Amino acid sequence: MNAHVDVLDLVSRLKAAEEPFALATVVRTVSVTAAKAGAKAIIWPDGRIEAGWIGGGCARGATLKAAREALADGQSRLISIQPEDLLAELGVKPGDDRDGVKFAKNMCPSQGTMDIFVEPVLPRPALLVLGASPVALALAEQAKPLGFHVTLAAPLGDLLAAPEVDRLIDGFAFDVPQTVHRFVVISTQGKGDEAALKAALAFEADYRGFVGSRRKMASLREKLLGEGIAGTVVDSVKAPAGLDLGAITPEEIALSILAEITLARRHGQRAQGTESLTRNGN
Known part of the structure; x- marks a missing residue:
């Protein structure tokens, strides 16, 4: 993984080369989180991050899983990673899907919230x-x-x-x-x-x-x-x-x-x- 590569430049090059990948973008954060809104990462079909940054282990597992699934079915996903008490207030459990949002549990001490949009970028048929x-x-x-x-x-x-x-x-x-x-x-x-x-x-x-x-x-x-x-x-x-x-x-x-x-x-x-x-x- 290379967090210092220009992600958008690499996106253009991978699209031109007809390479399949997922682009994950942090769209919202609440409280303390490692990555902030606007952070991006390029993810390969096997779940490896090629470039960029979306935070540490608190967000990575759910995001990489969503990226693999998005590349398999061609559908974008919005992941909301929240502390357990906030999920309970919403009446959802980790893994639930409501109105197009997939919820995951934040296991980190920071207990912040991150919403991450995961978009598959596939070669032309x-x-x-x-x-x-x-x-x-x-x-x-x-x-x-x-x-x-x-x-x-x-x-x-x-x-x-x-x-x-x-x-x-x-x-x-x-x-x-x-x-x-x-x-x-x-x-x-x-x-x-x-x-x-x-x-x-x-x-x-x-x-x-x-x-x-x-x-x-x-x-x-x-x-x-x-x-x-x-x-x-x-x-x-x-x-x-x-x-x-x-x-x-x-x-x-x-x-x-x-x-x-x-x-x-x-x-x-x-x-x-x-x-x-x-x-x-x-």
Whole structure:
């Protein structure tokens, strides 16, 4: 831990590098506390403090626990660390959650109160588009404003112009993005379908979609099964990709696919939030 690093400068650098971390900020203190309002700390997913200061052991345990939980479910938290008698006056116990505030007990002799806001800062979700088809290019173009880190993988000779993406890869051999959420769309449309599908099935993803008919996917499925790829893995591919919007043009098809990905992405976040509430006894 380095308390002398400029925390806000480091926040900017970590965000640019797509590194996951939590930012804890002391928003209120009452009576004697080691840290004062405005103090900040950067916390890694494993609970280590990288930089900054939020006080000693009185606040650290509850804050680090909140940071780990926030990075797991993507939800911010407000922690109120108070002496036991003040918690009793409020009618709450350590660990209780009331109106969005999580309460913890201050075990230190100072018996001060600290309210700490813990915000998860996560990398952008990764969208991998495999192929150089008109749908693939429309997907890449539409996804960036929605906050995706977009990778386009395709033989560069198939591209008439370089698209505006975060990463452009020649062919279908690539390193898997190290991020919490990954979405993959195969839009080769006859040019390297099987190779692209193999690449898309080689790693975990929140969503896999294939731009093509069910009949075409069924034919490719048989080939992939014949090469030893498990049926459960092959069947994780949604074909045809996208919600049924009656889409016709490449732009409309791309829109339908992004709508389906957004549905999968947000549903997953809501499910994580519900699990967190259940664990907290709400």
